[in-house]
Structures are given as C-alpha cells and as structure tokens.
Amino acid sequence: MKMNPETEIIESLAKIILVAARTAPKGKGIDDIVTFIPDxxxxxxxxxxxxxxxxxxxxxxxxxxxxxxxxxxxxxxxGLKSSGASGLDCGACGFGTCKEMLETRKVKKEFTGPHCMIKYMDLGIAVGCAAAKAKDLCVDNRVLYTAGAAACYFDIVDADVAMGLPLSVKGKNIFFDRPSTR
Known part of the structure; x- marks a missing residue:
C-alpha cells in the first residue's frame, strides 16, 4: 500500500494545467504562448x-x-513570445498603429516590450485558464508576477513576458495566509 500517493502525480497535473493554457482562446487564432515546467x-x-x-x-x-x-x-x-501584432491599429499599446509599435525599440527590464495588447490579453486568458484548471483539479495555486519576472529578467525562460503558477498538494493551502510585506 502506498502512503500519500497523491504527491506523486504533480508533474502530470502540471501538464494537464498547461493544456488549459495552450487551448485557451487566442486573438486572431495566433498562438504566441510558451509554457515551461522547471525541474x-x-x-x-x-x-x-x-x-x-x-x-x-x-x-x-x-x-x-x-x-x-x-x-x-x-x-x-x-509566457508570451510575441510574433507580431494583431494588425487592428487599436491603439491599446499606446501607439497610433501596429506598425509604429513594431518599429519601436524594445525595452527589457523584467519583461520585454511593448507588445500588442491583444497578445497581453492572450497571456492573461491563458494564465486564467491554467489557474481555473488547477482549481478544478483541487491543486492549490497562486498566480505570481514575481516568478515570471525573475524567469524573464535572468533569461531562465525564452519569453518576453511570463507569469508563474506554483502548485501545491498539501493539507493546507500554502499560498493563503501569507505574511504581508511592503
């Protein structure tokens, strides 16, 4: 008999969670989402x-x-590894046209940008779908800007922008009742 066998399945659950990110709706049907499971x-x-x-x-x-x-x-x-712009010239990126935004020199801090706002929304939808799938699977999680920021800043992942979703299968949600910091 195995004791606590649920702890052995986290990598499989992580892959299922990433399926939700991959299959999330994408603007104009263009998939610029990249996913990673660090060992x-x-x-x-x-x-x-x-x-x-x-x-x-x-x-x-x-x-x-x-x-x-x-x-x-x-x-x-x-993460998002942008392949371009939506071509809508919507101005949400802060530029008058997609062409202007694409010709602008990219800035790299934690993240690289600017990018098309539709691409950023695609990333948000993918992350939301992943978090929802984790919840459906009863896997505790929390979306962390900080994990994605460090992964991009130090070139741990090949993405322009990324978010982290730590996963936990424990008796208490470790992402709840965290000490506040400033």
Missing amino acids: DSEKAELTNKMEELSEIKGLKFLIRDAKNVRDADAIVLI
Whole structure:
C-alpha cells in the first residue's frame, strides 16, 4: 500500500494545467504562448533569482513569493513570445498603429516590450485558464508576477513576458495566509 500517493502525480497535473493554457482562446487564432515546467534544480535556481531580483528592485515581497515557490510541489511558467501584432491599429499599446509599435525599440527590464495588447490579453486568458484548471483539479495555486519576472529578467525562460503558477498538494493551502510585506 502506498502512503500519500497523491504527491506523486504533480508533474502530470502540471501538464494537464498547461493544456488549459495552450487551448485557451487566442486573438486572431495566433498562438504566441510558451509554457515551461522547471525541474527541481531549475525551480531552486528560480527561487534564488527571485531573491536576487528582490535586492535589485528593493521589493521585499519577492522573498515571500520565493519561499512559496520553494515550498511548492511544482511550478509552471506561462509566457508570451510575441510574433507580431494583431494588425487592428487599436491603439491599446499606446501607439497610433501596429506598425509604429513594431518599429519601436524594445525595452527589457523584467519583461520585454511593448507588445500588442491583444497578445497581453492572450497571456492573461491563458494564465486564467491554467489557474481555473488547477482549481478544478483541487491543486492549490497562486498566480505570481514575481516568478515570471525573475524567469524573464535572468533569461531562465525564452519569453518576453511570463507569469508563474506554483502548485501545491498539501493539507493546507500554502499560498493563503501569507505574511504581508511592503
């Protein structure tokens, strides 16, 4: 008899959660979403880089979030690797035309941009679908800007923008009742 066998399935559940991100609706049917499941050593590197980014940016909540990622059973990273613009000239990116936005020199901080707002919405929908699927599977999770920011800032993932979704299968949700930081 196996004791606590549910802890052995987290990687399979993570892959199912990423299916939800992959199949989420995309603007104009163009899929610029990239997904990643860091192994244990990559997850440890990510948490160290989150702490390093906390020092660089002066944002203490990155340390709290790094602890959450460290304590999580797994983490998935969902990102955007933009291939262009929607061609709608909607102005949501802050430029008059898609052509103007595409010709603008990209800035890289935590994330690289600007990008088409439709692409950013695609990322948000994909992350939301992943979080919803995790909930449906009874896997505790929390969307973390900080994990994605560190992954992009330190080139751990090949994405322009990313969000992290740490996953936990424990008796209590480790992402709830977290100490507040400023």
